[in-house]
Structure formats: structure tokens, C-alpha cells
Amino acid sequence: MMKKIKEKINARLKISFDRWLKRRMPAASVQKLSSKNIFIFPTKFGFIYLLFILLLFLFGTNYQNNVIILLSYVMASLFITCMLHSFFNLSGLTFVLDGEHIGFAEQKMLVPIAVITSKERFDLSLEFSEALLSSKRQLTKSQPLRVHVDKAVKGELKFNIPFVPAKRGITNPGRIKISSEYSLGFFTTWTRLDFNIKLVNPPKPIVIRGYSPELSGDDDGVKQSKNTSNGTEDFSELKNYIAGEPLTHVAWKQMAKGQGWLTKKYHKEQGNQCWLTLKDIPANNIEMKLAHLCFLVLDYHKQGLEFGLKLSSTSVPPSTGPEHVKNCLVALAAYPQTNRLADDEQNALNKVSL
Amino acid sequence: MAAPELIVTPKFTLPAQLSWLLIFIQVFNVGLLYFELSLWVIAVIVLCLLWRLLVVLDEKYQPSHWTIVIIALAGCVMLLVSSKQLGLLSTMLHLLCLAYGLKTLELKSRKDFYQLSLLGFFVLTSSLIFYQSLYFSFLLSILLIINVTALLMYFTGKTSILTLFKTASKLMMQSLPLAIVLFVVFPKLAPLWHVPAAKSSTTGISNSVKIGDIANLALSDALAFRVEFDNNAPDANQLYWRTLVLESFDGATWEQSLAQKQIKKILLGSNKQRVFTFEDVDSQGANTQVKNNQAKNSQAFSYQGISYQAFSYQGISYQAFNYQVIAEPSFQHWLFALDIAQVDNTRQIMSLPDYTLFSRQVLSQTVSYKVTSYQQPLLDNITNKQETLLNQHLKNNKVRNLEFPAESNPRLTKQGQLLRQEFPDKRQLIQAVLNNYRQKPFRYTLQPPPLINNSLDQFYFETQAGFCEYYASSFTYLMRAAGIPARMVVGYLGGEYNPRGKYYGIYQRDAHAWSEVWLDSIGWVRIDPTAAVHPARVEGGLPNDLLQQQSLLSGNFLSLYRLRQFALINNLRLQFQAIDYQWTRWVIGYTAKNQFKLLSGWFGNLRPYKIALLVAFTFVSIMFLLWLVNRERLKIAPKPVWLVLYFQALVLIAKKGLEKPKGMGIWEFSKLFSRWFSERFSDPKEGEFSSVVQSFAIVSKIVISIEYQKLSEQEHQQALLNLRAEMTNFKQEIKKLKFNKSFKV
Structure with missing residues (x-):
């Protein structure tokens, strides 16, 4: 009972806090940090440090040792100085992030964000503040979905913030939390910025059982590849990382890595045009059908086939090329959300009938 | 899945x-x-x-x-x-x-x-x-910065250690002002609870002195205490810093007598019960009386009648000296003061009946106290009948100080008895003994030939070479043998004056021993037999030949004191010591009392709210300063010339009523201007080809070429020249226009 009330109160508080955040720090694609949007609070270590200072002061007082007392004042004063330096470490940073970013559901994707700084910054961590609430709790627990930089040099940098979309759809992943414990770990400074970005999350591609290999050519691609994790979480310096590559291009490449995306096959198209239709896909529920469709889209593209995509209300006319695949994936992501519960029920029914 | x-x-x-x-x-x-x-x-x-x-x-x-x-x-x-x-x-x-x-x-x-x-x-x-000295504190602060550097390093990744050290130093420096203000104004609290005291081996004079002890102590160059006189200081030869009075002699060792120990115990205990306070003790002694009498008639205590050269009290009118002593930790109870010392801090320091000062606590850290000294013979006045034991002590004083183990030094004993017969007048007797020291070939040295069984006989009659305690010891013995109450006093003599710090530094090498004899009409009179043997010692510290001996014996060749004949080194040494003295005085010795005095000097009567305001003010101003120092300075690059010129043109057009919409391109605006301008004429052609519009179009073109085309330096300069020329033209043309903002068609 008490627990429920507590939860309710917490939920209420969270809602009003979010509302307050929205008023105070409205969404924008370019955001500059200042006293308006920086939060600061002592860490646990900071509090223990304060306790240590108190102990030092008592120590000095009891021994009537002025040098120790002076030292305790210096240490206390250091605490205050660090507070300011913690603030200045974030203040003035500018973040730029906008547009759509494509990533398959339930798989890690990287959202690129540009950071402009006029001086050196230290100990920056960037993460989606709602990431912990996603369904992939275990994943996030064992490997925090954040990008951390010890030192960011002057200039413009790009970070890739890892994110695991919980499910298919087009969503706003929520605010991005940027935090730092510079300079001595006494304080944590953070901010939660809303860039109002759109994440396009097509379903995770799933191979159709019995999918004929001659159609898919040398089939080895669609199985879950080690998805893009080439150690991008904990680089210590980010200078010039993926500089100069167009944003859409990058996301694309990351996603389709290991599947021979821009191979020569792409150029020797065969011209046997066909339609991939939702209702033709053999599966129990819509989500599974979409997942299979997604697989097919990628596979067809890999083989350089011309194809169109027909969903129940929308369709993408037959074509080829990366732009086309992107359109298809957006269409898959945008397919109206089915009621999961209903799906599951149907699943259960199917099982029973089997 | x-x-x-x-x-x-x-x-x-x-x-x-x-x-x-x-x-x-x-x-x-x-x-x-x-x-x-x-x-x-x-x-x-x-x-x-x-x-x-x-x-x-x-x-x-x-x-x-x-x-x-x-x-x-x-x-x-x-x-x-x-x-x-x-x-x-x-x-x-x-x-x-x-x-x-x-x-x-x-x-x-x-x-x-x-x-x-x-x-x-x-x-x-x-x-x-x-350790709290300045040097140590300096070393410690550097280590502290390195400690902070390590913490900082955790959060900064691959940054060079030197950069981090600099950053950490910056952090510390920025923290200092607030810390100093807090130190000065934040109320000094009394100890909140009792804490175990630091134990360490004792340094300096100990409470039993054997022959050779002082000579050993004199090998050390460690600082014992420092003294700053309020105004004038006594002559150097009067700086006898009494530390301990030793009454009992067993043939080898001088110690405090049982009675002295007892009285100390009583006094220590008495404070707690407040039965018997210090003021009472003082009233038994001479101090109060001296003070009173001094007020009445300072001449009353000038003993003009004495005419002995060695007596220190000849012809001095007894003035008071106020001074502050800052004693280094010795892990003993003994304090240092000139003759007849009165202290104000009776809670921690008490004066014993033999006029030495005694700290209730072991000196485990630097202690500072204020003393007023009246240079005059020490009396044992027994007027007060309150405290029987104390009176007993004082009465027995003379008896005790006549005791000696006669068999330990038979020849000296005999010599004393002979002297007694020869000189019925005590003063003549004393003078005779001193003359004996002067005339016989006595040597003052740190390296005397060894004595068998600490035999004073051997020293006085055979070796005749020794350090101050040899002389003091044999003299006191001789006095007792001759029937004059005498006692041994150990302490320090002289001290080095530091002109920069305006203080006297007294080091262990200044350790000294002398005698006090009782003369009925006067009291206890200080007699320093060393002065008879080696007058230079009394006048100016250890003489050079002894210093050479000292450095040989102690192996301390690098002591800066020994290099004092080199002016530069000596100045540096004195400067460092003066800084250390100020540190000791103002930081280590900053007590609640000092604080009160200082703050009430600044702010008049002291109220808590004033302190709170001061701390708050400092806090805010330091925060502001830190903000100023650390804020991100917007570096506004100077606008290029062409942009300034273009803005001038825009301002002129705006005055006529057309503002450039934000985000509009330069060429678009030129077109807009042309359209807007021609609307004001019946024939649009006339407007379109008017010289103003033409001129602005040229200006726009040049600006575009400068901004978007990659011009070489030469081309750029040429374009700027063109732009300037066209701008003058444009300014003239636009001035010709008759309409202004309010003009509507």
C-alpha cells in the first residue's frame, strides 16, 4: 500500500518535474549550456569530503593546532572553488543535434551529436536519460549506454551516443543527459537537453524460415552481425572522429555494416522488379511480419534487386539504391503500432491450437 | 530473440x-x-x-x-x-x-x-x-597540491602531469583567500574534548644536570625559543633566561630538591580546587610587593651599596621589561623568562616560588606567553601566614641550599672552610673565589679533559678546563662549603638578535648554567662564574673558537650560523628566520585572545553578525572574482572592413525606411531595395535605373565577391578599394533623396 502511494507520488513528481524542465529548457536543435540549464550537486564523495573537513577542523581545534585549522579552511575553500570549476567545465558548451536517425529496434544504435567548445573540457558523459527505462534493462545495466570522454579539446567534436530502441516505431528518445564530475569529483554537474530528435526504428530484421538461398544469393548476411560495436564507447579523445562524412551516410553505413552494402553487386542490378507485400509474409503476427519484411528489404538491396514495398495503407514504389531502402525502412518503422498485448494473445492462441 | x-x-x-x-x-x-x-x-x-x-x-x-x-x-x-x-x-x-x-x-x-x-x-x-614550522608547512602544501593533482588526474585522462600540477596549484591558490579570511575571523574555539597528547623525546634542558650535560646541549643549533620585547630590551649581558633552579646535589648530579618537587605538586593541584591561587603565591613572593613599591618609589630597590664587580645588580634601577616568548615544543614543562617574571596567563602557566615558570601542560607544540620581568634580586619574603607548607619551604630554603655531600669533593670542602675563616664578609668571599677563577689558568672549552667520577676537585685543582656547568657547579659547591646558601640555575644566556624580525632567537647552543647565592640584606643574587673566566661569553654568545669546537664536535659543518661572517648568507639566514618567526607568531600562535584583539581593532566591538557579514561578504566577492577569472570570455573578432562598410550602407537605407530582413541574402536585399525604391515612382523604370539603386547594387556585388569568392590578397585589396569608392558615391546619392522614414507614397 505504502509502496503504491510512494510510487504514485514519485510518478507525480516526475511529471511535474518534466513539465518544469520543458518550460525551463525547451527543445531546440542547438543548445548552449549556461547557468540556466546546468544543475550541480555534491556527489557522495563530496559529502564524505565535507565530513573529512569537519573532522580535520575538530582535530585542529582539539589540539589547538592552528596550522591544521588553517589547512581545514583551505580544504573547505577548495570545495567551493571546485564547485565553480565544475560549473565552468560545462558552461559555454554548445551541442548540435537534429534530424532523423535510423536504428533497428532492440539493437544498439549510435546517435551522433556535435559539440562545440572554446576551451578544454574534461570528464564528459553523454547518455539518453531515459535509456535506463528501456526494456533492455539488462543490457544497459551491464554496459552503461553512454559515451564518455576524459578530455575534449578545443574546437568542434562529434560524439556517438549509444542507444537501444525498445521497440519498432518513430519516437523521440527523450532528453540527453550530459554530465561531468570534473574537477575533483566533489560535484557532479549535469544537464538534460531536449533536442527534439526523431528516431526511426524499423523492426529488427529476422530471417524467414525456409527462405530460399537462391533468391538471396550467397546468404550469410542477415544473421545477427556483431552490430557496429567497434569500441566506440570509451574513446578517450574524439578529435576528428568520423569527420567529413555526411550524417545520413554514417548512420547507414553503421547499420548495414557487414552486409556488403555498397558492393559492386549494387551496380549490376538485374531489373527483375517485384513487390514485397505485408500480407504475403508468412508469420503469426504483424510485428513478426514486419521483421521478416525488414529482412527482405535488406536482402534484396544487398542483391541489387529492384523492389517495391506494400504495407496495408502505404507503399513504396519499386526502385533501388540506399535512398530507396531508407524510405522502405521508414515506412516499416512508421507502420501503426499494433497492440502488443493483442499480438501476444494471438500468439498464445496459435500455440494452443498447434 | x-x-x-x-x-x-x-x-x-x-x-x-x-x-x-x-x-x-x-x-x-x-x-x-x-x-x-x-x-x-x-x-x-x-x-x-x-x-x-x-x-x-x-x-x-x-x-x-x-x-x-x-x-x-x-x-x-x-x-x-x-x-x-x-x-x-x-x-x-x-x-x-x-x-x-x-x-x-x-x-x-x-x-x-x-x-x-x-x-x-x-x-x-x-x-x-x-611539526608546524614554516618550512614544514611549505613542504606540506606542495605535497597537498600533488595529492590534489592525483585526484584531478582521475578526471582528466591523458593530460601531462605538469599541466595538472599547474591546474591543482591554481585551484589551491584560488582557495587561499577565503581560507585566510576564515582563519582570521572564524571564532577560535577551545578544545571540545580532551585528546591524547603527542609523546616525543624531550629536548633542551632536562631537570637533572650532570657535568658535561650543558656542553652536550650546546652542540645543537636547534631553536629553543624566541623573544620579542615590547619596547626596549635589556643589555645582552643581562639576558639570563632562567629555566630551572636546582637545589640538590649528590656529588655528581644537580637536581630539584624534594621540597621543590612537593611545592610544585601542591601548586599544580591547588589550581583545580581554587584553594590557593597564583595571586596568593605571588603575594608571598616579591612580585606584588615589588610592583607596589615600584609605584611608590622605584629607588627603594636600587641597591647602590653593593660594589662587587661580578654582581649583576650593581647600579641598576629596576625597570620592567615586557616581552613575548614563543617557545618551541620541548615536551617538557619548563618555560623561559628573565628574572622575576610575571605572566598573565596563569591558567596554563604558573610561577614557582623559585621564580621559574612552569607550564601545566607538556610543551608538545609551540607555546607563546607574555611576561613582565622586573630585574632585581630575588627575595624570599615570608610575610603571609596562609600557607604553612609554602612558608616552610621558603624558610628551609637557605638550609637546603647549604647541604652538600662533603665527602664527594674533600678538597673543595676544605677550601670552602678555609675561605670561610679567611673572609668573614660574604661579599668579599665571593669576590675572592671569582678572582681565583680569573687569576688561575682556567680554560673555557667544550672539550674538557674527562673527570673521574665527575670530581669537582679534579676540575677545580687539576684540569681547570670546562664549560659553564663546570664553573657553576664548582662555584655553588664552594659557596655551600663556605656556608653561603647557593643554588645552581640552568637556562640560556643571550640570544641572537634578528634585526629583520626584531626578535631574539635563543638556540640550544645558548644553554648556560650559573649560580645564585643568598645575601641576607638583598636576597638571591645571580653570580656567573663563567663571566669571570670568559667574559666574552656573557657579552656575545659563543665565541668563535668555541663555535669551531662546536662544529667539529657536532659534525654540523653546514650550519648557516657558522657562516655568519659572510654578509649575504647571513642576511638570507636572518630573513628566512624572520619569516619563520612571523609565521610562528601570527599563524601558529594565533589564539582566541589575539583574534579578539585584532578583530576589535578593525571593527570596534565585536558582534557575531559582523563576523557573519564579513565571511559572507568575502565569500560572495571571492565567488565573483573566481567567476570573473574563469568565465568563458567571448572573443569578439573584429569585424572586417568590408562588413563595416556594408553595415553603414544598411543603416543609411534603414534611415530611409527599409530594414534588411534577417536571413535575407545580400543580393536578394539589393533586389528588394530596387523594387521598394521603384515603387515610390510613377515610372518603375525610373526608380530601377536610378543612381542610388545602381550604386547599392555595385556595393552588394563587391561584398558578395569578397565574402564568397576566394580572392587572392591582391584582389581582395582591390575589391576593398572599389568598395570604398562606391560607398562614398552611394552615401552622396542616398543623401540626395528627399524622402525619409515618414515618407509614404
Whole structure:
């Protein structure tokens, strides 16, 4: 009972806090940090440090040792100085992030964000503040979905913030939390910025059982590849990382890595045009059908086939090329959300009938 | 379902640079306490650090948790065993250092790193219990900055250690102002509870003196205490700093008599019960009387009648000297003062009936006290009948100071008896003895030939070479043998005046021993037989030949004092000492009393709200200053010339009523201007081709070419020239226009 009330109160508080955040720090694609949007609070270590200072002061007082007392004042004063330096470490940073970013559901994707700084910054961590609430709790627990930089040099940098979309759809992943414990770990400074970005999350591609290999050519691609994790979480310096590559291009490449995306096959198209239709896909529920469709889209593209995509209300006319695949994936992501519960029920029914 | 990604939780590792720095820091933090720690604890810590070194080199050497626990337990048992001997404070210190040493083997998470850092701070601070000098504090602050650097390094990744050290120093420097204000104004509190005192071996004069002891002490160049006189100081030859009066002699050692010890005990106990206060004691002694009489008639105490050369009291009218003594920790109770000293701080310091000062607490840290001294013979006035024991003591005083073990030095005893017969007048007797010292070939030396059984006979009649205590001892013995009450006094003589710090520094090498004899009509009179043997010692400290001896004996060839004939070195030495003195006086010796005096001098009567306001004001202003220093300065690049010119044109057009919409391109605006302008004419053609529109179009074109085309330097200059020319033209044309903002068609 008490627990429920507590939860309710917490939920209420969270809602009003979010509302307050929205008023105070409205969404924008370019955001500059200042006293308006920086939060600061002592860490646990900071509090223990304060306790240590108190102990030092008592120590000095009891021994009537002025040098120790002076030292305790210096240490206390250091605490205050660090507070300011913690603030200045974030203040003035500018973040730029906008547009759509494509990533398959339930798989890690990287959202690129540009950071402009006029001086050196230290100990920056960037993460989606709602990431912990996603369904992939275990994943996030064992490997925090954040990008951390010890030192960011002057200039413009790009970070890739890892994110695991919980499910298919087009969503706003929520605010991005940027935090730092510079300079001595006494304080944590953070901010939660809303860039109002759109994440396009097509379903995770799933191979159709019995999918004929001659159609898919040398089939080895669609199985879950080690998805893009080439150690991008904990680089210590980010200078010039993926500089100069167009944003859409990058996301694309990351996603389709290991599947021979821009191979020569792409150029020797065969011209046997066909339609991939939702209702033709053999599966129990819509989500599974979409997942299979997604697989097919990628596979067809890999083989350089011309194809169109027909969903129940929308369709993408037959074509080829990366732009086309992107359109298809957006269409898959945008397919109206089915009621999961209903799906599951149907699943259960199917099982029973089997 | 998706195959779960293979995820390895990242193992906590410190960067190599930080690991090395931590070991370095630990060595130094513990090193500061080297002299306070038992050898076995240091051995354990060294072991731990070596082990850590191995771990840093190769992680496979990481000891298991149980190994660490076993070492810790063993250490605790060792501590328990030795705790009695170490004392509480030392045991705690050992425990702290042990934990600090062991923690280094267990750096498994960020929490451990934090703990190690805090322990490091603690170890560093605790060394301040033992040492507080300026030099030490300076060393400590550098170490503190290095400690902060390590903490900083954790959050800054791959940054050079020098840069980080600079940043840490900056942090510290920026923290100093507030700390200093807090130190000055934040109320000094009394100790909140009793804490175990630091134990250490005693230094300086001890309470029993054997022949040769003072000569040994004189080998040390350590500072004993410092004195600053309020206005004028006595002559150098009057600076006899009394420390201890020794009445009992057993043939070899001078000690305090049983009666002296008893009276000390009573006085110590009495304060607690407030039965018998200091003022009472004073009233028994001469001080109060002296003070009263001095007010009435200062001449009353000038003993003009005495005509003995060696007597110090000849012809002096007894003036008072006010001075402050800052005593270095000696881990003893004895304090230092000139004759007939009165202290204001009777709560911590008491004056004993023999006019020495006694601290209730062991001098475990620097102590400062104010003294007023009246230079006059010391009386034993027995007027007050309150305290029988004290009276008893004073009455027995003379009797006690006539006792001596006659058989220990038979020849001296006999000599005394002879003298007694020869000189019925005590003063003549004393003079005769002093003349004897003067006339016989007595040598003043730090390296006297050894005496068998501390025989004074041997010294007086055979070797005739010795340091001050030889003379004082034999003289006192002789006096007693001759029936004159006499006692041995040890203390310091003279001191080095530091003109920069305006204080006297008294070092262990100034240790001295002399005698006091009782003359019925006067009281206790100081007689220094050394003055008879070697007058220079009394006038100006250790003479050069003795200093050479001293450096040979002590092996301390580098002592700066010995290089004082070199002006530059001497000046530097005096300057350093003066700074250290100010540090001692204002920082180490900053008491609640000083604070009150200082603050009420600044702010009139002291109210808590004033202090709070001051602290708040400082806090805010320091925050503001820090903000000013650290804020991100917007570097506004100077606008290029062409842009300034273009803006001039825009302003002129705006005055006529057309503002350039934000975001509109330069060429678009030129077009807009043309359209807007021609609307004002019946014939649009006329407007379109008017010179103003033409001119602005040219201006726009040039601006576009400068901004968007990559012009060479030469082309750029040419374009600028063109632009300037066209701008003058444009300005003239637009001035010709008759309409302005209010003009509407």
C-alpha cells in the first residue's frame, strides 16, 4: 500500500518535474549550456569530503593546532572553488543535434551529436536519460549506454551516443543527459537537453524460415552481425572522429555494416522488379511480419534487386539504391503500432491450437 | 530473440601515470611521519608499496583479498601489543598509516581510489601535530597540491602531469583567500574534548644536570625559543633566561630538591580546587610587593651599596621589561623568562616560588606567553601566614641550599672552610673565589679533559678546563662549603638578535648554567662564574673558537650560523628566520585572545553578525572574482572592413525606411531595395535605373565577391578599394533623396 502511494507520488513528481524542465529548457536543435540549464550537486564523495573537513577542523581545534585549522579552511575553500570549476567545465558548451536517425529496434544504435567548445573540457558523459527505462534493462545495466570522454579539446567534436530502441516505431528518445564530475569529483554537474530528435526504428530484421538461398544469393548476411560495436564507447579523445562524412551516410553505413552494402553487386542490378507485400509474409503476427519484411528489404538491396514495398495503407514504389531502402525502412518503422498485448494473445492462441 | 551481446563489464583500472603518481605520493605522505612511526609499520608500508609496484607492472601479482586481511590483522595485533608503549595518539597514527599502506593493494573500484585519497590527506595532515614550522608547512602544501593533482588526474585522462600540477596549484591558490579570511575571523574555539597528547623525546634542558650535560646541549643549533620585547630590551649581558633552579646535589648530579618537587605538586593541584591561587603565591613572593613599591618609589630597590664587580645588580634601577616568548615544543614543562617574571596567563602557566615558570601542560607544540620581568634580586619574603607548607619551604630554603655531600669533593670542602675563616664578609668571599677563577689558568672549552667520577676537585685543582656547568657547579659547591646558601640555575644566556624580525632567537647552543647565592640584606643574587673566566661569553654568545669546537664536535659543518661572517648568507639566514618567526607568531600562535584583539581593532566591538557579514561578504566577492577569472570570455573578432562598410550602407537605407530582413541574402536585399525604391515612382523604370539603386547594387556585388569568392590578397585589396569608392558615391546619392522614414507614397 505504502509502496503504491510512494510510487504514485514519485510518478507525480516526475511529471511535474518534466513539465518544469520543458518550460525551463525547451527543445531546440542547438543548445548552449549556461547557468540556466546546468544543475550541480555534491556527489557522495563530496559529502564524505565535507565530513573529512569537519573532522580535520575538530582535530585542529582539539589540539589547538592552528596550522591544521588553517589547512581545514583551505580544504573547505577548495570545495567551493571546485564547485565553480565544475560549473565552468560545462558552461559555454554548445551541442548540435537534429534530424532523423535510423536504428533497428532492440539493437544498439549510435546517435551522433556535435559539440562545440572554446576551451578544454574534461570528464564528459553523454547518455539518453531515459535509456535506463528501456526494456533492455539488462543490457544497459551491464554496459552503461553512454559515451564518455576524459578530455575534449578545443574546437568542434562529434560524439556517438549509444542507444537501444525498445521497440519498432518513430519516437523521440527523450532528453540527453550530459554530465561531468570534473574537477575533483566533489560535484557532479549535469544537464538534460531536449533536442527534439526523431528516431526511426524499423523492426529488427529476422530471417524467414525456409527462405530460399537462391533468391538471396550467397546468404550469410542477415544473421545477427556483431552490430557496429567497434569500441566506440570509451574513446578517450574524439578529435576528428568520423569527420567529413555526411550524417545520413554514417548512420547507414553503421547499420548495414557487414552486409556488403555498397558492393559492386549494387551496380549490376538485374531489373527483375517485384513487390514485397505485408500480407504475403508468412508469420503469426504483424510485428513478426514486419521483421521478416525488414529482412527482405535488406536482402534484396544487398542483391541489387529492384523492389517495391506494400504495407496495408502505404507503399513504396519499386526502385533501388540506399535512398530507396531508407524510405522502405521508414515506412516499416512508421507502420501503426499494433497492440502488443493483442499480438501476444494471438500468439498464445496459435500455440494452443498447434 | 536477439542473441544477447557479449558484454564484459569494464574492469576498474587506474591509468599507469596515476598509479605511479599514487605510489610516489604515498611514499612522501608517510615519509613526513618517518620519525613518529615504529620501524615495523614503515616496513609493512614499504612492503605494501613494493607489492603495489609489482601490481602496476603486472596485474597478475595482485594479492588476494585474504592476503590483505591477514596482513591487516597481523598489523592490528602488533599494534595492540605495542599500544601501551606507544600511547593512544601514536597508536591511532600507526593504525592510520597501516590502513593507508594496505589500501594501496586494494584499488578495485572508484570508491577505493577515493578512500585512498582521503586517507592520504589524513596522513598528510596528521604530521602537522608534530611539526608546524614554516618550512614544514611549505613542504606540506606542495605535497597537498600533488595529492590534489592525483585526484584531478582521475578526471582528466591523458593530460601531462605538469599541466595538472599547474591546474591543482591554481585551484589551491584560488582557495587561499577565503581560507585566510576564515582563519582570521572564524571564532577560535577551545578544545571540545580532551585528546591524547603527542609523546616525543624531550629536548633542551632536562631537570637533572650532570657535568658535561650543558656542553652536550650546546652542540645543537636547534631553536629553543624566541623573544620579542615590547619596547626596549635589556643589555645582552643581562639576558639570563632562567629555566630551572636546582637545589640538590649528590656529588655528581644537580637536581630539584624534594621540597621543590612537593611545592610544585601542591601548586599544580591547588589550581583545580581554587584553594590557593597564583595571586596568593605571588603575594608571598616579591612580585606584588615589588610592583607596589615600584609605584611608590622605584629607588627603594636600587641597591647602590653593593660594589662587587661580578654582581649583576650593581647600579641598576629596576625597570620592567615586557616581552613575548614563543617557545618551541620541548615536551617538557619548563618555560623561559628573565628574572622575576610575571605572566598573565596563569591558567596554563604558573610561577614557582623559585621564580621559574612552569607550564601545566607538556610543551608538545609551540607555546607563546607574555611576561613582565622586573630585574632585581630575588627575595624570599615570608610575610603571609596562609600557607604553612609554602612558608616552610621558603624558610628551609637557605638550609637546603647549604647541604652538600662533603665527602664527594674533600678538597673543595676544605677550601670552602678555609675561605670561610679567611673572609668573614660574604661579599668579599665571593669576590675572592671569582678572582681565583680569573687569576688561575682556567680554560673555557667544550672539550674538557674527562673527570673521574665527575670530581669537582679534579676540575677545580687539576684540569681547570670546562664549560659553564663546570664553573657553576664548582662555584655553588664552594659557596655551600663556605656556608653561603647557593643554588645552581640552568637556562640560556643571550640570544641572537634578528634585526629583520626584531626578535631574539635563543638556540640550544645558548644553554648556560650559573649560580645564585643568598645575601641576607638583598636576597638571591645571580653570580656567573663563567663571566669571570670568559667574559666574552656573557657579552656575545659563543665565541668563535668555541663555535669551531662546536662544529667539529657536532659534525654540523653546514650550519648557516657558522657562516655568519659572510654578509649575504647571513642576511638570507636572518630573513628566512624572520619569516619563520612571523609565521610562528601570527599563524601558529594565533589564539582566541589575539583574534579578539585584532578583530576589535578593525571593527570596534565585536558582534557575531559582523563576523557573519564579513565571511559572507568575502565569500560572495571571492565567488565573483573566481567567476570573473574563469568565465568563458567571448572573443569578439573584429569585424572586417568590408562588413563595416556594408553595415553603414544598411543603416543609411534603414534611415530611409527599409530594414534588411534577417536571413535575407545580400543580393536578394539589393533586389528588394530596387523594387521598394521603384515603387515610390510613377515610372518603375525610373526608380530601377536610378543612381542610388545602381550604386547599392555595385556595393552588394563587391561584398558578395569578397565574402564568397576566394580572392587572392591582391584582389581582395582591390575589391576593398572599389568598395570604398562606391560607398562614398552611394552615401552622396542616398543623401540626395528627399524622402525619409515618414515618407509614404
